[in-house]
Amino acid sequence: MAILAIEDLTKRFGDVLAVDGLSFKVAPGEIFGFLGGNGAGKTTTLRMVLDIIRPTSGRLEIAGSTPNRRNAQAIGFLPEERGLYGNMSAIDTIIYFGRLKGLEPAAARAYGLELLERFGLADRAKAKIGEMSKGMAQKVQLATALVNRPHLLLLDEPFSGLDPVNQGLLEEEILRASREGAAVVFSTHVMQHAERLCDRLLLLRRGKKRFEGTLDEARALLPSRIQAVAKESIAGVPGISRATRCEPLAEGWSLYQLQLEAGRSSAQLLEHCTTHGVPLRRFEESRASLHDVFVRLVGDEEIER
Secondary structure, eight states: OOSEEEEEEEEEETTEEEEEEEEEEEOTTOEEEEEEOTTSSHHHHHHHHTTSSOOSEEEEEETTBOSOHHHHTTEEEEOSSOOOOTTSBHHHHHHHHHHHTTOOHHHHHHHHHHHHHHTTOGGGTTSBGGGSOHHHHHHHHHHHHHTTOOSEEEEESTTTTOOHHHHHHHHHHHHHHHHTTOEEEEEESBHHHHHHHOSEEEEEETTEEEEEEOHHHHHTTSOOEEEEEEOGGGGGSTTEEEEEEEEEOGGGOEEEEEEEOTTOOHHHHHHHHHHTTOOEEEEEEEOOOHHHHHHHHTOSSSOBO
16 A cells, blocks of 8 residues: 555645646655655645645545544654754654654653664753754754654655755665655755655656656656767667767777667667677767756756756
């Protein structure tokens, strides 16, 4: 059973269509990237999953039932806008969030201390949030999302504002949660994190799904580019839509940039060249990046490089 199932979900704010007929599912242990620019509808969708706002129409289920207090206890959430009580200590903050999720104080304290140890903050357990650095406070906020060992972990632009060290820590925790069976959904417009972490991803533009699938399936939407050292005859090989001569070399050889026709693979091209005696001295494939796919399907106005 999918931990999260969304079907034809729509949300309007007056005349603004924020989410437009969105459907997808996330399975236990899966890391699902929710990609789109600012204003694409990512946060609105997550807030509907959390039952903070209600959909205009459509169906939303968590572990087979509509959002309610019981399944809310199985959700961990890291909001984009971070905010904790400055006068509370780190461990008391984690215990407080654990109790909101139905944990007994002793259980919340025990796992909270374990998380602080893991995050290098064991000696800061009793320090007030307001006395901590921004990076330390962000680790405490992450601990509040993990203290209930969620079955569904929702992360809204989780890498925003993190330094490289804390980005690495967050990536490790995402992978850990997945290994322990949680379904992880994180929204982002930073492609490098999605490329490293996601089992599947969804591209959202103005509230509407533009693509859903694996990273390889996303890359396959754009043709591969190949660099080859070949003779002039390479331009006439079937399956090549464009052969650009980049650099002449000795003895009639040249460096070519090749673009394949849609649906053609580099393996098919190489097999044809080998079978038909087309001379090659170099053959290197460069597949489209997720950045390229994002720009093609969503646009480059909101992407973070």
